[in-house]
Amino acid sequence: QKEVEQNSGPLSVPEGAIASLNCTYSDRGSQSFFWYRQYSGKSPELIMFIYSNGDKEDGRFTAQLNKASQYVSLLIRDSQPSDSATYLCAVNTASSYYGNNRLAFGKGNQVVVIP
Amino acid sequence: NAGVTQTPKFQVLKTGQSMTLQCAQDMNHNSMYWYRQDPGMGLRLIYYSASEGTTDKGEVPNGYNVSRLNKREFSLRLESAAPSQTSVYFCASSVTVGSQADSQPQHFGDGTRLSIL
Numbered sequence: 487q488k489e490v491e492q493n494s495g496p497l498s499v500p501e502g503a504i505a506s507l508n509c510t511y512s513d514r515g516s517q518s519f520f521w522y523r524q525y526s527g528k529s530p531e532l533i534m535f536i537y538s539n540g541d542k543e544d545g546r547f548t549a550q551l552n553k554a555s556q557y558v559s560l561l562i563r564d565s566q567p568s569d570s571a572t573y574l575c576a577v578n579t580a581s582s583y584y585g586n587n588r589l590a591f592g593k594g595n596q597v598v599v600i601p
Numbered sequence: 602n603a604g605v606t607q608t609p610k611f612q613v614l615k616t617g618q619s620m621t622l623q624c625a626q627d628m629n630h631n632s633m634y635w636y637r638q639d640p641g642m643g644l645r646l647i648y649y650s651a652s653e654g655t656t657d658k659g660e661v662p663n664g665y666n667v668s669r670l671n672k673r674e675f676s677l678r679l680e681s682a683a684p685s686q687t688s689v690y691f692c693a694s695s696v697t698v699g700s701q702a703d704s705q706p707q708h709f710g711d712g713t714r715l716s717i718l
Contacts, residue, residue: 520706529691529709530644574644576707588634588659589707593643 489513490577492592500600505562507595509575512556518578519551519558524594525571533573534560565599572596603627605710607692613716614682622677622713624692632697633675634659634707635667637688644691650675651697682717689714 491510499505511519518537522530536542536549536558548561558577562569575592608623626633635647646659650669664686666678675694679686693707 518705529712532706532708535706588646588649591644593641 489579489590490575490592492575492595494595496596496598498598498600499565501565501567503565505565505569505597505599507560507562507573507575507597508557509559509577509592510557511575511577511590513577513579513590514553514556516577516579519549520576520589521547521549521558521560522574522576522591523571524574530574562597565597567599567601570597570599605692605694605708607690607710607713609713610711611714613718614679615718616682616684618682618717619678619680620682621679622690622692622715623674624676624710625674626692626694626708627673628694628696628708629672630694630696630708631672632695633669634693634695635665635675635677636691636693637661637686638691638712639688647677647690684717687715687717 489512521534523533524530534547534549536551539551539553542549546563550559572594574594576589579588579590605626631652634649636644637647638644645661647661647665648656648659648667650656653669653672656667656669668676690713692710695707696705
């Protein structure tokens with residue numbers, strides 16, 4: 487089982503709609519969860535992080551974490567064409583020793599917002 | 602703010618040639634990382650350095666070597682380039698402090714696009 491899985495194929499959403507992305511992880515000891523946005527030909531850019539169960543909102547983005555079920559999700563409200571990108575889920579691996587901050591990344595989900 | 606700076610941005614090599622990818626960060630981060638990103642494979646960790654003077658292998662270290670020159674700089678060397686090493690390479694850095702060693706996000710450079718013929 488891969489450490490971090492993002493199974494959904496490309497997601498097309500109309501402008502103004504909600505885009506929903508899901509990510510599951512295998513290590514029950516993981517404590518830190520990140521969402522990165524990557525535009526084509528560019529580097530990953532951090533958009534959200536969450537450490538505690540529940541929801542965390544930042545502008546149009548909401549991250550949801552459920553450690554019992556080992557999934558983390560990202561909601562993008564009022565989707566805009568500028569949100570068209572690949573979204574990467576990253577999870578801290580609990581096997582890290584003190585001083586280490588190793589992340590396992592999912593393969594990403596492409597989001598296309600249709601005007 | 603420069604953040605994480607990678608050089609070069611593009612490079613074409615012939616099979617068997619060697620080269621070093623450079624990475625420097627100005628955020629006073631103690632941990633640094635090298636990833637490669639291939640279509641359909643996501644980001645895969647090559648090597649990382651938890652702190653100055655230490656380096657460890659990641660998921661795909663074969664064919665690469667690294668040097669943590671000082672706190673700011675972390676270089677990646679291909680000794681004998683192979684076509685399978687054609688990829689986009691990203692360097693990243695993060696803070697790792699205290700008991701929240703696993704809590705800090707990584708910040709990425711712009712990447713090096715490497716083609717090996």
